[in-house]
Amino acid sequence: MTIHIPTPLRAYTDRQEAVTVTGxxxxxALEALxxxxxxxxxxxxxxDGKLRSFVNIYLNDDDIRYLPAKxxxxxxxxxxxxxxxxxxxxx
Amino acid sequence: xxxxxYTEYETLRAHGVETYPYxxxxxxxxxxxxxxxxxxxxxxxxxxxxxxxxxxxHIAPEELVKIQRHARKLGLDIVGFYHSHPDHPAMWSxxxxxxxxxxxxxxxxxxxxxxxxxxxxxxxxxxxxxxxSEEDKRFEPEPIxxxxxxxx
Numbered sequence: 090m091t092i093h094i095p096t097p098l099r100a101y102t103d104r105q106e107a108v109t110v111t112g113x114x115x116x117x118a119l120e121a122l123x124x125x126x127x128x129x130x131x132x133x134x135x136x137d138g139k140l141r142s143f144v145n146i147y148l149n150d151d152d153i154r155y156l157p158a159k160x161x162x163x164x165x166x167x168x169x170x171x172x173x174x175x176x177x178x179x180x
Numbered sequence: 181x182x183x184x185x186y187t188e189y190e191t192l193r194a195h196g197v198e199t200y201p202y203x204x205x206x207x208x209x210x211x212x213x214x215x216x217x218x219x220x221x222x223x224x225x226x227x228x229x230x231x232x233x234x235x236x237x238h239i240a241p242e243e244l245v246k247i248q249r250h251a252r253k254l255g256l257d258i259v260g261f262y263h264s265h266p267d268h269p270a271m272w273s274x275x276x277x278x279x280x281x282x283x284x285x286x287x288x289x290x291x292x293x294x295x296x297x298x299x300x301x302x303x304x305x306x307x308x309x310x311x312x313s314e315e316d317k318r319f320e321p322e323p324i325x326x327x328x329x330x331x332x
Contacts, residue, residue, distance in 0.1 A: 093248070095258065096259065097283040097284050100284070100312075106257070131313055143281045143314075147241070152242065175238075175241065175279065175281055176207075176239045176281070177236070177279040178263060179229070179232070179273065180273045
């Protein structure tokens with residue numbers, strides 16, 4: 090499957106916008122990604138091993154936080170994951 | 181240095197005036213180069229903070245995913261974001277900083293001043309989010325180069 094990498098994280102993926110990985114679940118795909126690019130781990134995960142709160146993961150058009158199986162959701166080769174950090178602020 | 185065409189620059193400033201007295205927000209699309217970010221297109225986004233839109237903004241992640249796909253089709257990347265500060269300086273706030281996570285991207289802030297019914301666009305500043313991680317990120321002032329009659 091394909092994982093789309095946002096601008097700020099491409100410094101850790103040899104500037105690739107998309108990375109192809111194998112994995113049967115969202116979690117396995119992300120693990121394959123950070124295994125291939127170890128420096129990415131700290132930007133995606135907190136020290137406790139959980140996804141950082143500002144990191145949104147979309148499986149095709151669905152935020153995995155709202156899928157019943159969340160990170161254990163099964164994925165297919167044709168699926169796409171998009172990593173999208175949050176954007177917010179105010180005066 | 182942030183490069184942006186005059187038309188896109190004025191487009192985003194006008195967005196701030198339109199939404200006054202509420203904060204507007206949007207995405208900067210373009211290219212990230214050694215010399216800095218270059219903005220080719222600005223895309224308006226909805227501010228989901230309707231509870232506090234006069235001083236807060238949030239772009240729904242699903243909207244960001246769609247904008248990122250749009251950019252990809254054009255051969256562009258997300259290189260930054262803009263938002264307005266109604267009746268407040270065009271300077272990043274502690275909230276702006278806490279909620280900034282796009283390292284290497286430009287955060288453009290435009291000040292709109294008025295009497296709560298109509299606003300006028302005032303100064304616009306940009307800040308580059310630098311650092312290597314959430315723990316060492318920082319905002320650095322980023323000069324804006326406005327390109328007249330040029331295409332980035």
